[in-house]
Amino acid sequence: MGSETWGLDQYIASDMRVGNAMVMQIVENLQRIGWGESELFGVHMALEEAIINAIKHGNKESANKEVHVCVEASLHSFFLRVTDQGDGFDPSAVPDCTLDENLELGSGRGLMLMNHYMDMVQYNEQGNSLEIRKSR
Amino acid sequence: MGSETWGLDQYIASDMRVGNAMVMQIVENLQRIGWGESELFGVHMALEEAIINAIKHGNKESANKEVHVCVEASLHSFFLRVTDQGDGFDPSAVPDCTLDENLELGSGRGLMLMNHYMDMVQYNEQGNSLEIRKSR
Amino acid sequence: MTEFHCIKLSRKNDVSVVRLIDDRVMDSERIAVMGKELMSLTESENGHRVLLNLGNVRFLSSAAINKLIVLEKRLGAAGGYLKLSNLSPEVEEVFNITQLDSVFDICDDEDQAIAAFG
């Protein structure tokens, strides 16, 4: 029995298409090192939210800003750090998306999904850098 | 600009075919993360010698023994640790293969090639575990 | 007939049965197109019944889910009805976690959904 590790340390443009491609690259590499379809689902969900939020809310898709993506992954663990060049935000101020009045709002669902699927979700103080982690 | 990392931590059977396949797996992954053909040559040479020596001289192709292979690689560096379950040896006692009387002997050429192509070649005291490293 | 790029449309009784073409619904441009194509369904007759069969969907991002929420609202506003069916266990979990299972009418399969339309 053995295991492969895979990692990435890359700056990407603040473009949704580039973000989508980055997400797929990560998902494909996790598959390659042995993650199965259903375990991958939650990781895919969380990393998609993390990267798309950085591009959309953080860098506001600005052509002058980049998103820094770091991944460290093995068959037993997944770690992602996403840092944008935006002003950050206060995650505790994001309304609970499961409250009846917010249910159809959309906002907050990404954070909730990350918290559900990951073992650890941690923003830096400024709120422009996010680390998520999951063990298997 | 960004870079991928790739790693491996695996126990393999002391079988030449398994060793060959392991070498190819490592070479292919180095290619995948961006190593070019000619830079790869020396790494390929060194890791082939390291793994084949462990299987052949270390474990003597015994069905009861395994070789432990660890790799950590990025576009900028290559690290390999190969540990066998043999008695080890004294690398300083291996004759210089470039001396006229040894030239056609073969023995010692593997160590010499590793030393040439790698920045670091280090055996443990017993001589059954070898670490090699190369930066680019 | 309109040409669709992200959805496949068929009729069963008086129900419009919709399938998504992508098995991973995550590309932002595809989601935008899918959104437009789903919205075009709300411009139909009053009381329009739409069944979204998610049988082939292995992944959908929250941006994609947002489109389904808009569809649900628009269809409701136009006097229509939306049901979802054939969710994979993973996709169903997303609806549970986010409590969107209280917003959507989720059925096991097409037959059950069609029967539930009544």
Added chain:
Amino acid sequence: MTEFHCIKLSRKNDVSVVRLIDDRVMDSERIAVMGKELMSLTESENGHRVLLNLGNVRFLSSAAINKLIVLEKRLGAAGGYLKLSNLSPEVEEVFNITQLDSVFDICDDEDQAIAAFG
């Protein structure tokens, strides 16, 4: 004619021109077969001239090089001659590092080698 699996044999003047089939000569079983096929060339007439064209070889392990050394010795013992040609810069470097360039007669290309056989 003998069937070869790891080498390709042709004649140019009175020289046997040999090419290796694998571009990465590293598989232990293939090297064993290659070794046997190369040795069969030494059972030829006296003064046999063999040119090994390594043009397509991108990698060869030291186990493969050992086979070339044995070929060189056997051929010499049988009154024959071996030359190598068309080494890639990387393969040539291996011969330099290990000082095997003093054991083998290494030529740039086939024409140069054939001319050198005289």
